[in-house]
Amino acid sequence: MPSLPPAIAEERLADARIGRLATVTPGGRPHVVPVCFALHDGHIFTAVDAKPKATRALQRLANVRAHGSASLLVDHYEEDWTRLWWVRVDGAATIEESEAGIEALAAKYAQYRARRPAGPLIAIAPERWRSWVASEP
Amino acid sequence: MPSLPPAIAEERLADARIGRLATVTPGGRPHVVPVCFALHDGHIFTAVDAKPKATRALQRLANVRAHGSASLLVDHYEEDWTRLWWVRVDGAATIEESEAGIEALAAKYAQYRARRPAGPLIAIAPERWRSWVASEP
Numbered sequence: 001m002p003s004l005p006p007a008i009a010e011e012r013l014a015d016a017r018i019g020r021l022a023t024v025t026p027g028g029r030p031h032v033v034p035v036c037f038a039l040h041d042g043h044i045f046t047a048v049d050a051k052p053k054a055t056r057a058l059q060r061l062a063n064v065r066a067h068g069s070a071s072l073l074v075d076h077y078e079e080d081w082t083r084l085w086w087v088r089v090d091g092a093a094t095i096e097e098s099e100a101g102i103e104a105l106a107a108k109y110a111q112y113r114a115r116r117p118a119g120p121l122i123a124i125a126p127e128r129w130r131s132w133v134a135s136e137p
Numbered sequence: 138m139p140s141l142p143p144a145i146a147e148e149r150l151a152d153a154r155i156g157r158l159a160t161v162t163p164g165g166r167p168h169v170v171p172v173c174f175a176l177h178d179g180h181i182f183t184a185v186d187a188k189p190k191a192t193r194a195l196q197r198l199a200n201v202r203a204h205g206s207a208s209l210l211v212d213h214y215e216e217d218w219t220r221l222w223w224v225r226v227d228g229a230a231t232i233e234e235s236e237a238g239i240e241a242l243a244a245k246y247a248q249y250r251a252r253r254p255a256g257p258l259i260a261i262a263p264e265r266w267r268s269w270v271a272s273e274p
Binding site: 010024028029037067069073077079 | 154155157161164165167168169170171193203206207208210212214216218221223225227248252
């Protein structure tokens, strides 16, 4: 199937304002949430903001602790289906207190500069990049 | 955490033009792809279009066969983070040749009326609805 050149796939992922983070629950069920994220030094960082005791935060952290893997998907939708594309990174996921990761998130999002992420970050070390494009760019 | 009233969550999911389908690979890794889908008679249907031999199609079908579960996420992003929301359905997934499912997809998408989905559908029977909203609607 047609894919994007690696440099373009990386650029589109880096530029995307939102991605979807898929993990697996300790019980083996799929889990997916929308996330803001930043690509820094070859790693993807995403914050678990605001309310560390909220269920959603605990769930994704529990999933990462249980399996150590995650996938991040970025995609483009419009009604002209010849213009669709997506980029996905599958990798090893860890929970980190990373100042560099927080800096990268704040550099990308003014919202994080106004209120810096407090909690731990999920870091993904890419193991596999996949992309798909309906028509060549 | 604040959630949407069930009727509004269902309406927003039904109206969304794209969702992200998360499944688990036979090896226990997360997998996520963007999908068009339709809600019909309480079930979610998504097609595996066009090229049945493509890796992406086989992967999600293999995942559903292996685990029988899937999650579908719909979300809204804008730079004003007080306006964010998402809706997610977790459920039992099966592979079906469903004429009613194809009809529902064609009713929602003109693109599918122009070219009807040929392959099997993935059907999700919702077991759990979850939603989140930054501010009450």
